Amino acid sequence: MILHLQDKVILVSGGAKGIGGAISKGLIEEGAIPVIIDPSEKEANELVKKASGKALHIPMRLVSAEDCQSAVNQALNTFGRIDGIVNNAGANDGVGLEKGNPKAFAKSIATNLYHYYYLVHFALPELKRNQGAIVNISSKTAVTGQGGTSGYVAAKGAQLALTREWAVELLPYRIRVNAILPAEVYTPMYEQWIQSFPNPEEKLAEISRRIPLGQRMTTPEEIASMALFLLSDKASHLTGQHLYVDGGYTHLDRAL
Template identity: 80%
Template structure:
């Protein structure tokens, strides 16, 4: 299926590894030009090489509005346009209610939420010209809770709210805005978490047994496929949606 993404310039925060890396790789396969906003230089260089140079890595983390503005300016200087944004970067940092602090809670929200707004804010004039698309990567924890991670979950819930808010605000410009909610996705970050348990393989099997479809985790490539579809013309009448790519984990009875 031709998704008509050839030469489309797409910003991908956290675009070198994990879910973001899979999205960038899928975009390259479709002939698009991903801009990887990610300090992971080894993985970024590999993706740029895969693209035959038709990709760009900006090796920073988005901690300030100025950095988001710099990303947009650098992209426009090199490519002259922006056709889409994938907001993906973030980390489940374990800042909870009981064991966190107000200061850590505020910082967790800032780290996981603010750059979603900053990047779209500065890219918006160019997205208006291209009638581009936005994809926000959220999390099932925004609707199920998890325990012990108030900051991350608050940010993920806000991302879902912003998806609907932006979908409404950007209707006049025909800019579509959607969110994807992964559940259990085996990324390098997830692997590090699994390996923190005394018996990692046992813990992994325990989690897999709770995923209804196939008793396995979602792959980063399966999240990427949905993101790339939503960025494409094939999703031309889809906006304001929260899409679950999770093997039924969030909504189906896990006793299945």
């Protein structure tokens, strides 16, 4: 499918590795221009090389509003436009109710949520001008819970609420806003978590068996395919949606 993303400038937070890296790679293959906002130098430089220079790496972890404004300004100074945003950066940091504390909880929400708002806020004039699109990467934990990760789950739930809120607010500008909810995706961060168990291979096999479609993990590339579709004109009448790319993990009976 030709997605007509040629020369579209798309900001991708956490765009060097895992799901974000797959999205950046997919954008490059479609002829789009990813702005990779990520502190990971090696992986980002490989993507920029693959893009033959039609990409920008901003080696930054988005923490403050000033960071986000700087990233937007760098993208505009380099390419002169912004056509879309993929809010993706974040981490399941395990700040729970019993084992966490108010300070850690507040930090977890700030780390996983605030930059979603900041990046869109500062890029909004460009998104209005170009009738852009926004894709928020959330998580199935926002609707299922997980246990032991209150901060991350609260942030992911807020991302889903903001997806609907922004879809309404931005209707007059024809800016589409949608969210993707991955479940079990085998990223480098996920692998690191798996390796923390005494028998990593057994744990991975146990989780995979619970995924109804194919009893396998979702790949980062499968999440990327949905993100690219949502950014494109092929999804021109799709907004305010929460889309599950998870092999049926969230909604189907896992006994299947």
